[in-house]
Amino acid sequence: MKGFFKKVLRIHLGDRSYREEEIPEEVYANYLGGKGLGTYLLLRDNPPGIDPLSPQNLLIFTLGPITDTAIWGSSRYGVFTKSPLTGLYAESYAGGKAPEAMSRAGYDAVILEGRAPSPLLLEVSDKGVLFHGAEDLWGLDAYEAEVRALERVESAERKGALVIGPAGERLVRFAVIANDRGRQAGRTGVGAVMGSKGVKGIVFHGSRRREIAKPSLVGDFVKELRERGRQDRGALAYKRYGTPQLVAIMNQVKGFPSRYWHQGMVQGWERISAEALLEECRVRAKACPRCFMACAKVSEVLGGRHKGLKIEGPEYETIYAFGGLCLITDIKEIIYLNDICDRL
């Protein structure tokens, strides 16, 4: 089967060693994509009944068979573990440029096992794994940690980093793993699991490319999708307004999570809508690699006490969490809180 490297990398943090594992063809055939592989590995290898923040809990990163191909929406990675938030199965996903660099290291999955005795920055590439001390990075916010982690691996050209901020280090049970200054694997507390392992960040690079069974069909598919996207009104609206366009829609149908899940609409939602964002901020579209949709927005606050503050976002979920659930009906204040969360 094409599309996979058929190799998994297992990194033992306790003694700074690693090994490669071949994955049988049937696993790829029976479990769907990166999500299937991550779930398979977690169920196969995670011992039952363990504490999610113990060294026994595995932290598994996976990619799917179209990552780093020309297909739109494919630049994503998944994280699988036992959640410190729920005590159950955990999966979380993020986009950005980092998944391409992860893919070029040439593994379908990278598994972190055990716990490092002191903070580590891992360098994973098609040449293997290097273990860098990360005492100097411990305590840095996610933005700065990412910049410094990438600087540390200066020789590599196309590289991407996944990092945690102070929340992950302190085992906050909903901490995230961050990449590309503003992208996060934000669900189920995967950042706390990374923190419990003493890993501040992982830098990926390499030159491996996955094999595609029928490249010309992929080329035709990508072309067709791009043409359709150019004319599609939904795609164009997504490009202009991003996910914040949902604020108006959900308030109008009274499905906007508000007043800590007690209401479906918030008074003054117009002040936290996509239109308010465009009015209060300089907004520029940003895309993951090869994505014509460019749903991401880089927003810079134009006035008030947060003038000049620039973030990637806010997304709809951030707006409903602070705007709806906490009743903060000022888009600039939501951007401020978004920035703090991204750094942590």
Ligand code: SF4
């Ligand atoms: S820019 Fe948005 S739509 Fe495009 S791949 Fe990234 S997350 Fe998906």
